[in-house]
Amino acid sequence: MFAAENGLKGDPRLQAISDAIRVVPHFPKQGIMFQDITTLLLDHKAFKHTIDIFVDRYRDMDISVIAGVEARGFMFGPSIALAIGAKFVPLRKPKKLPGEVISEAYELEYGTDCLEMHVGAVPPGERVIVIDDLVATGGTLSAAIRLLERVGAQVVECACVIGLPEVKGQRRLNGKPLYILVEPREIDGCC
Numbered sequence: 803m804f805a806a807e808n809g810l811k812g813d814p815r816l817q818a819i820s821d822a823i824r825v826v827p828h829f830p831k832q833g834i835m836f837q838d839i840t841t842l843l844l845d846h847k848a849f850k851h852t853i854d855i856f857v858d859r860y861r862d863m864d865i866s867v868i869a870g871v872e873a874r875g876f877m878f879g880p881s882i883a884l885a886i887g888a889k890f891v892p893l894r895k896p897k898k899l900p901g902e903v904i905s906e907a908y909e910l911e912y913g914t915d916c917l918e919m920h921v922g923a924v925p926p927g928e929r930v931i932v933i934d935d936l937v938a939t940g941g942t943l944s945a946a947i948r949l950l951e952r953v954g955a956q957v958v959e960c961a962c963v964i965g966l967p968e969v970k971g972q973r974r975l976n977g978k979p980l981y982i983l984v985e986p987r988e989i990d991g992c993c
Contacts, residue, residue, distance in 0.1 A: 804965070805855060805983045815851035820984040822848035823964065827989060837964050837986050839874060839935050852878065855983060856961055857885040860931055863958060867930040869893050871917070871946055874935035878963065882933065891924055893917045893932075893946050904953065908945035917945050926954025936964040937982065940975050947976045 806816055824841040828834060843849050860868075860882065869891045870879030876892060883890040896905070896916045903918040924930065932946045943960045950957050957978050965982030 803979065803981060804985070805981065808981070810855070815848075815855060816984055818845075818848045819852050819963070820987055823984070823987055825987045825989050835986065835988060837936055839877070839963060842963070843877060852963060852983065853881045853885065856882045856933070859961075859981065861886050864929055865931050865958060866928045867891055867924055867955065869919070869924070869930050869932045869946060869950060871932065871934040871942055872898070875933045878935070879933045882931075888931075891919055891930075893919050893949065904949065906945045906949035906952070908941050910941065915942075915945075917942070917949055919949060924950060924953050924955045928955045930955045930957050932957060932960045934960075934962050936986075937962045937980065938966055940980075943980075944975055947978055951976075 810816060819842065822842040822845040824838040826836040826838050829836040842852065856878070865886055865888050868879045868883040868888050870876045870893065872892065872894045880890045894917065896918055899918055899920055902921040904921055905916050905918045907914055907916045930950050932943060932950070934943060937943060947957045947960070959979045959981055960975060961981045963983050964986055965980070967985050
């Protein structure tokens with residue numbers, strides 16, 4: 803669900819967040835309208851709005867873990883975790899974590915990828931929010947859910963800053979709610 807449909811309709815913070823995201827046409831390939839959150843991170847007010855909205859949502863939900871998807875989930879997850887008194891657990895690409903890991907493979911449009919986390923990072927019964935910057939198909943978030951559920955965690959919700967309006971990935975999120983702040987921006991007269 804979009805934040806504007808869940809009590810934040812007309813909230814000027816959502817417009818500020820959307821306005822702070824730069825759109826880069828045809829990156830990394832022709833036809834893609836890349837949503838660049840680095841400009842959001844440069845705008846301290848819009849970045850704070852982003853964190854504040856997520857914190858307000860999760861503060862009273864008894865969340866014990868914020869799991870951030872590599873790499874852009876790492877930019878939002880630690881701040882949210884600190885503010886609500888939860889721990890942050892990175893979900894990494896293969897061979898990025900030292901020590902024993904548990905892995906979950908998933909399909910991409912052209913091939914496969916994998917998420918890993920440290921064994922023991924999330925004990926059974928922990929209440930988890932999975933965060934990433936953008937959801938398009940839901941494949942990465944679905945892999946994160948499967949990985950966390952394999953160790954006995956309870957995934958409460960997935961959260962993204964940006965989500966496609968049709969959120970086709972919703973069907974692939976294993977029945978877990980999806981909370982999205984803004985829709986992708988377009989460039990007027992482009993493409």
